[in-house]
Amino acid sequence: MDSDRIVCYLFTVFDKKESLLNFIKNYKKYESGINHKLIICFKLFDQQEINELKKYLIDINYTEFVDTCKENDWDFGSYMRVSEFFYNKDILFLSSHSYPVCDEWLKKLFMFKN
Numbered sequence: 024m025d026s027d028r029i030v031c032y033l034f035t036v037f038d039k040k041e042s043l044l045n046f047i048k049n050y051k052k053y054e055s056g057i058n059h060k061l062i063i064c065f066k067l068f069d070q071q072e073i074n075e076l077k078k079y080l081i082d083i084n085y086t087e088f089v090d091t092c093k094e095n096d097w098d099f100g101s102y103m104r105v106s107e108f109f110y111n112k113d114i115l116f117l118s119s120h121s122y123p124v125c126d127e128w129l130k131k132l133f134m135f136k137n
Contacts, residue, residue, distance in 0.1 A: 028059040029114040030129065031088070031105050033098055034076070036067040038119035043076065047083055049122040056130025061085040062109075066101050067093070 034043050050061070063085045065073050073089065088108070090101045102116050115132060123129075 026058045026060045027112055028057065028129070028133065029062055029105075029109050029112045030055075030059050030117065031062040031064055031102070031109075031114055032117045032119070032121070033064045033066060033101050034119050035065075035098075035101075036072070040076070040079075042119040044079060046117070046119070046122045047079060049124065051083065053123040053128055054126045055123070056127030057133060059129055060112075062088050062105065064088040064090055064101055064105055066090040067095065 032046055061084065063080065065076070065087065068076070068089075070089075073087075077087075088105055090104055092100055092104065094100075098116075098118055105116070106114055113133070113136065115129065125131075
């Protein structure tokens with residue numbers, strides 16, 4: 024799915040697995056209302072840890088973005104690197120505590136974009 028809209032969910036080594044599971048549950052439950060590409064950004068994980076987390080993502084369509092920065096520069100560092108990679112896209116950044124709560128959640132957020 025190629026789209027000009029990106030939803031980037033950031034999951035860090037400091038976050039609880041339950042946050043990721045909650046996001047997945049709600050992402051699947053509620054229709055976004057508009058076409059987009061889901062990016063899951065993993066921060067400060069090694070590949071083995073990422074592979075463990077991927078088992079929860081098998082039935083969701085997403086693109087993996089592994090933030091290779093080894094220092095903790097907070098969420099903002101990852102957001103900057105993702106935005107540099109997807110420089111020509113509209114991006115909604117979500118922290119690990121974020122999740123959809125209603126149908127057309129993304130459409131509502133982009134409703135007034137010019």
